[in-house]
Amino acid sequence: NPGYSLRTFTGHSASVMSLDFHPNKDDLFCSCDGDGEIRYWSINNGSCARVCKGGTAQVRFQPRLGRFLAAAADNVVSILDVETQACRHSLQVHIKPIHSICWDPSGEFLASVSEDSVRVWSLGTGSEGECFHELSCNGNKFHSCVFHPTYSSFLVIGCYQSLEVWNMAENKTMTLPAHDGLIAGLAVSPMTGLIASASHDKIIKLWK
Numbered sequence: 001n002p003g004y005s006l007r008t009f010t011g012h013s014a015s016v017m018s019l020d021f022h023p024n025k026d027d028l029f030c031s032c033d034g035d036g037e038i039r040y041w042s043i044n045n046g047s048c049a050r051v052c053k054g055g056t057a058q059v060r061f062q063p064r065l066g067r068f069l070a071a072a073a074d075n076v077v078s079i080l081d082v083e084t085q086a087c088r089h090s091l092q093v094h095i096k097p098i099h100s101i102c103w104d105p106s107g108e109f110l111a112s113v114s115e116d117s118v119r120v121w122s123l124g125t126g127s128e129g130e131c132f133h134e135l136s137c138n139g140n141k142f143h144s145c146v147f148h149p150t151y152s153s154f155l156v157i158g159c160y161q162s163l164e165v166w167n168m169a170e171n172k173t174m175t176l177p178a179h180d181g182l183i184a185g186l187a188v189s190p191m192t193g194l195i196a197s198a199s200h201d202k203i204i205k206l207w208k
Contacts, residue, residue: 007046011039018058022082023066032059036073038080052085054078057098062107068123070110072098077112079123089129093119100158104147105190111155115141118157120168133168140164140175146186149193156195158183163197163207179203 014034022028032038032055040050055071061082062068068088069080074097079089096114103110108124120133144158153169163176163183181200188195195207
């Protein structure tokens with residue numbers, strides 16, 4: 001019933017900018033607001049379990065394991081321990097504000113996107129917090145990102161009117177005309193291998 005809200009969560013004092021469900025804890029999701037406040041919520045009873053600081057643009061739980069939460073604020077990505085809230089890493093290389101972050105399906109790599117650059121970070125054992133891939137903007141401002149569901153070395157980047165498919169292994173990019181506006185969001189279906197793009201042109205497209 002789309003007209004019926006199962007539960008309403010209140011507590012943020014600024015606009016909610018992003019939220020994400022924990023990958024294996026059914027009763028937990030997370031949200032962040034424009035003031036940088038991060039809230040962890042119980043889905044079952046609607047209460048706020050914890051509050052911390054560190055995310056204004058986006059929050060994303062590590063896939064599968066859910067040990068870490070990546071939170072983007074201004075030009076910094078914080079990697080927070082979900083259990084203790086301790087900041088494990090502060091990834092600071094971007095010059096301009098970060099618009100989007102995404103994990104690869106394994107939970108070992110994280111991509112961060114600002115309008116002029118994309119960085120891919122290793123968070124696996126032995127190389128935690130290391131930036132090992134970088135792509136600079138060639139004129140079309142970057143905005144959103146998602147790892148390709150089938151080809152792990154491919155990152156799909158949403159720009160103004162086009163998608164950039166970046167082959168990180170060969171450091172090559174391919175531009176695909178996609179929309180008539182900014183591609184504000186990308187999502188991936190690991191079950192079907194489809195990628196969805198949402199644009200300011202009010203259209204959602206599916207790609208395979």
